[in-house]
Amino acid sequence: MKWFHTADWHLGKLVQGVYMTEDQRYVLEHFIADIERERPDAVIIAGDLYDRAIPPIEAVELLDEVLQHIVIKLETPVLAVAGNHDSPDRIDFGTAMMASRGLHIAGRMKREQKPVVLRDEHGEVHFHLMPYADPAHVRYALENESIRTHDDAMKALTERLRDQLDPAARHVFIGHAFVTATGEAEPNTSDSERPLAIGGAEHVRASYFAPFHYTALGHLHQAHYVSDDKIRYAGSPLKYSISEENHAKGYYIVEMDDKGAVMVEKRPFQPLRDLRRVSGTIEEIEQHALSDDYVFITLLNENPVLFPMEKVRAIYPNALHVERRPEAGLLAETEASADGEIEAVRRREADPIALFASFYQEVKGSPLSESKKQRFADVFGKLLHEEGGGA
Secondary structure: OEEEEEOOOOEOOEEOOEEOHHHHHHHHHHHHHHHHHHOOOEEEEEOOOEOOOOOOHHHHHHHHHHHHHHHHHOOOOEEEEOOOOOOHHHHHOOHHHHHOOOEEEEOOOOOOOOOEEEEEOOEEEEEEEEOOOOHHHHHHHHOOOOOOOHHHHHHHHHHHHHHHOOOOOEEEEEEEOEEEOOOOOOOOOOOOOOOOOOOOOOEEEHHHHOOOOEEEEEOOOOOEEEOEEEEEEOOOOOOOOHHHOOOOOEEEEEEEOOOOOEEEEEEEOOOOOOEEEEEEOHHHHOOOOOOOOEEEEEEOOOOOOOOHHHHHHOOOOOOOEEEEOOOOOOOHHHHHHHHHHHHHHHHHHOOHHHHHHHHHHHHHOOOOOHHHHHHHHHHHHHHHHHHOOOO
């Protein structure tokens, strides 16, 4: 059996105030052409179909067009789960009706989740669709008060599935989580990925997926495998932040034999416009060839540049950001400026609790107490939960 594994479409995504819908449509049209040419048995979308719980109408229309083309015109089943950016209730609407046509979407995590069964010449392949759900929802659904973290939740969910696996079938898990080899933090994320939790409680152990012949994951935007080459993130189809500049975007073509062994091929996406950094003096940049790419410009001029964005956009009309970062060591004030920028980056990348604690210390002149840290964590976690559409 052959399927395409993709994830993290984030339809309706804004990057530096620019909607990426045109760029998303471009890569998805090429994706559809690949489906028509390769004729896979199924297409997997492992969460974050949309970028927000209430997506713009253009994003909804694009998803409708793409799914209609794949499922109705090409008669290819689509197996999708809601991610932490999606609204589970909206994603879940009409799923029973759509399943009869080959569109299988799991929006809200349910206590009993039946697999989607597809067949090839070797027998049945069971696809287990597990949408994103926070620990509180899993704790309530499974009536298990010991579930407190994402790791606890995934352990309980996969154990329930493991006990029900048909030994005569091959099994594929589709989920949306932050999976690492040991369940500890690892530097394989990007700025455009919304944290699932704060305080280091979002990571999940890869060992829980050992019973499955293949695990199709979403959430992390860089394609990679975790511990085992059958546990994989497909990554996002486009670069959604400058931290993803060096990512090779695409999707996986997965072929499974009669024993459940898989062969995986990475198929790249060619974007309509690249997203990248450009450095140089304004005089050097003005000599560059015209480009429609989304660029983050670093000006290396020693002296200030008047109207830098206007000058840059004469060459790069889709420039997203311009900053001045002179070469280190030119002036004492340059060094101070660089130190300030480094500190700003550190703050942006900091844990939300640490960031708030630092802010509190600066404003109040005293450290944030543990009780107040916990209160902030509770409130921030609740807001994070609501922003994700209840996921």
